[in-house]
Amino acid sequence: MKKSKIDDPFKEARETKGFGTMNDQNDPVTMILGHKDVRKCAHNWKTFQSGGDEIGRIVVPSEVHIRDTRQIPFEVDPPQHKSYRDLVEPWFKRPLEEAYQEKLTDIINIIVDEALTKGSMEVVSEFALKLQSRALTLLLNIPFEESELWISWGTHVFRSEDTALDGDKANVLYDYIDAQIDKAIANPGDDLYSKLLASEIDGKTLTKEEVKGVLILTFAGGRDTVINAITNTIAYFADNPQALQQLRDQPEHLNSAIEELLRYYSPLTQMGRVVAEDTQVCEHAVKAQSRISMCWASANRDERVFENPNEVVLDRKVNPHVAFGFGTHNCLGATHARQILRILLNTLTQKVGCMQITAAKENIEDLDEFNRKVGFDSLQVAFHKL
Amino acid sequence: MKTITFITSDNDIIETQANFGSLMELAVKNKVKGIDGDCGGVCSCATCHVHVNQEFWNAVGGPSELESDMLEFDDNVSDYSRLSCQLKVSQVPDGLILKVAK
Numbered sequence: 001m002k003k004s005k006i007d008d009p010f011k012e013a014r015e016t017k018g019f020g021t022m023n024d025q026n027d028p029v030t031m032i033l034g035h036k037d038v039r040k041c042a043h044n045w046k047t048f049q050s051g052g053d054e055i056g057r058i059v060v061p062s063e064v065h066i067r068d069t070r071q072i073p074f075e076v077d078p079p080q081h082k083s084y085r086d087l088v089e090p091w092f093k094r095p096l097e098e099a100y101q102e103k104l105t106d107i108i109n110i111i112v113d114e115a116l117t118k119g120s121m122e123v124v125s126e127f128a129l130k131l132q133s134r135a136l137t138l139l140l141n142i143p144f145e146e147s148e149l150w151i152s153w154g155t156h157v158f159r160s161e162d163t164a165l166d167g168d169k170a171n172v173l174y175d176y177i178d179a180q181i182d183k184a185i186a187n188p189g190d191d192l193y194s195k196l197l198a199s200e201i202d203g204k205t206l207t208k209e210e211v212k213g214v215l216i217l218t219f220a221g222g223r224d225t226v227i228n229a230i231t232n233t234i235a236y237f238a239d240n241p242q243a244l245q246q247l248r249d250q251p252e253h254l255n256s257a258i259e260e261l262l263r264y265y266s267p268l269t270q271m272g273r274v275v276a277e278d279t280q281v282c283e284h285a286v287k288a289q290s291r292i293s294m295c296w297a298s299a300n301r302d303e304r305v306f307e308n309p310n311e312v313v314l315d316r317k318v319n320p321h322v323a324f325g326f327g328t329h330n331c332l333g334a335t336h337a338r339q340i341l342r343i344l345l346n347t348l349t350q351k352v353g354c355m356q357i358t359a360a361k362e363n364i365e366d367l368d369e370f371n372r373k374v375g376f377d378s379l380q381v382a383f384h385k386l
Numbered sequence: 387m388k389t390i391t392f393i394t395s396d397n398d399i400i401e402t403q404a405n406f407g408s409l410m411e412l413a414v415k416n417k418v419k420g421i422d423g424d425c426g427g428v429c430s431c432a433t434c435h436v437h438v439n440q441e442f443w444n445a446v447g448g449p450s451e452l453e454s455d456m457l458e459f460d461d462n463v464s465d466y467s468r469l470s471c472q473l474k475v476s477q478v479p480d481g482l483i484l485k486v487a488k
Contacts (some may be wrong), residue, residue: 036455043459093422255426264432305452318452318472319428327459330431335425 003357004235005380006265008310009370010298016223020295022368024061029272030292031367032281034320035302038294041273041281042327047274048292050329051077060293068168069174072213074200074329081328083201088214091192092139092332100138105343107134107144112347115383120358123379129155130232131340132223139218139336140192149176155227177215181208192218222333228267228343228363228375229341231382236261236312237348238381239353243314248349250315257314260339263321264312266297269372271325296322297372307369353386388480390393392418392436395486409478410434410471413486420486427471432456433462434470445479462487 013020014033022029032038036098041048041329045214049058055070056063059244070076073084094100111131140146153172185208197210237244247257270293275286300321301309324331331337358378365372392400392413402416413421413434422433428450437448443466449457450472457467467487 039455039459256428259425259428259430305455317428318450319425319430320452320456321428321430324431334431338424338426 002231002239003360004239004371006232008298008301009367009372010295011301012299013369014302017284019284020367020369021062022370024291025065026295027057027062027064027291029060030281030284030286030290031270031298032292032294033295033298034282035299035305035320035355037282037328038296038299038322040270041292042294042322042325042329045077045328047276047279049077049276050075050273051081051272054274057274057291060270060272060291062272063170066170067216069216070213071217071220072210073332074217075213078328084214085332087199087201088196088332093335094141095139095336096154098297101339101343103138104339105136105347107131107138108340108343108347112344112351112383114371115381116385118350118383120380120382121386123231123234123381124155124227124376125378127234127381128227131230131378132226135336135340136219136222136228139222139333141195142191173219174212174216175220178208180215181211193270214277218333221331222337224335225267226337226340229262229265229337229343231375231379232265233261233341233344234355234356234381235360235376235379237352238357240312241354243312244349244352244354246314247345251349253315254342254345256316256319258338258345259319259321260312260314260316261341263300263306263316263319264324265375266300266321266323267374268323268325269297269367270295271329294322294325297374306384351386355384356382358382388425388475388478388482390475390478391481391483392416392421394419395488403445404475407433407476407477408471409436409473409484410469412475418426418486420488421470423471425471429456429472431467432460432469435460435485436468436470436484437464438466438468438484439485440466442479443480446473446482460487 011032018034020031024346032041054064073081121127130151133150137144137147180193188194196206199206272291272293275288275290277288303309324334361377362373363375363377365374387403387405390402400418402412402417404412408427410423410427414423424433425431430480453469453472457463
């Protein structure tokens with residue numbers, strides 16, 4: 001079997017009842033599995049809330065015990081949400097600018113060249129983590145060298161070998177962000193910290209805590225997701241060298257290929273909400289104050305929407321995937337993530353003849369009823385020049 | 387060459403001309419405010435939502451089932467809503483007028 005393949009563990013539950021259940025630290029989650037139901041719940045922010053009193057509870061696994069800073073704008077509901085989102089949105093659209101793309105191209109060129117020179121590389125830590133960290137300096141608009149520190153943290157900020165959530169490790173990030181905010185206050189520049197510190201919402205300057213909330217989201221939301229997206233992309237083209245050739249011959253399919261890889265790999269499996277009032281999903285009663293999750297990974301394999309859902313169809317034309325979520329809280333970092341994938345694919349088609357996976361350790365998420373492969377803990381790949 | 391006019395929510399009138407491509411691509415190229423086209427035209431982001439001017443509706447035609455599903459959950463949806471990424475220049479009438487939905 002091809003190493004890059006990711007199965008759909010949700011199929012049976014999605015088709016028979018439409019939902020699954022998982023116990024998350026004794027705070028159960030009803031997982032919504034169908035494409036339409038997922039979008040319906042994501043759209044209905046009044047009933048399925050992001051901004052509840054318990055900070056970190058909508059994340060699965062829950063971060064209630066390791067975080068008391070509210071992530072912004074992600075853990076705020078409308079109408080306040082809009083003020084925050086409008087404030088940060090233009091900044092997160094900067095990846096559309098040519099100068100940004102040129103710098104990102106340089107970053108990706110260096111890493112691909114290094115892989116080709118070395119001939120073989122462990123892709124998660126030596127390729128994807130480095131790429132993600134270096135690209136993040138562009139998103140924050142800070143010096144490139146800062147990425148060295150983040151790379152030294154390893155692939156997991158919240159996770160150690162034996163636990164999915166590690167409070168001590170999370171504190172490393174929170175203390176770091178606190179220190180960076182103080183630095184920006186003392187010496188303002190044109191980075192994201194300074195930009196937020198100088199911003200106002202409804203006539204009030206953003207507090208340090210609010211700035212921290214945006215930055216934690218920026219660091220945490222784009223770390224394992226981007227690493228998984230990059231690693232799975234490399235694995236896919238290593239397993240399917242003809243697909244790399246296909247994109248070389250037909251570069252007009254680059255965009256649909258990126259969206260299709262996002263659909264198939266769904267780097268973030270699910271995201272939760274807190275139920276505001278007694279209601280039901282898929283004819284299943286859910287009580288006020290309980291949790292649901294919208295399982296993007298399952299929705300993206302819904303055979304009622306996608307023909308041949310378990311195959312990668314690089315030129316899939318209509319592709320209403322929800323890999324970046326859906327509705328009010330759709331991924332703020334999507335523009336940055338898409339640009340990374342676009343430039344990565346471009347660079348691979350220009351420089352890499354073929355790749356082979358020589359060793360792989362899968363990263364399997366334990367979701368109680370389901371086990372889902374989301375990517376790799378490690379992936380050794382041989383790179384060959386074009 | 388067809389002329390296609392976009393009206394933004396600020397009531398800016400942007401007249402564009404094209405022979406091919408999608409109306410989303412045309413709008414993005416002409417920097418029409420409110421049309422982002424984040425997903426590049428595969429019907430996944432709904433950031434290219436437009437209202438077709440009523441008099442052109444029959445000539446343009448309604449959305450496909452998948453497009454209609456996307457629109458169902460979008461804000462500001464009307465009886466004349468379409469995703470401009472699903473509209474091809476070659477298949478719409480010359481002189482078409484569209485209003486950006488946000």
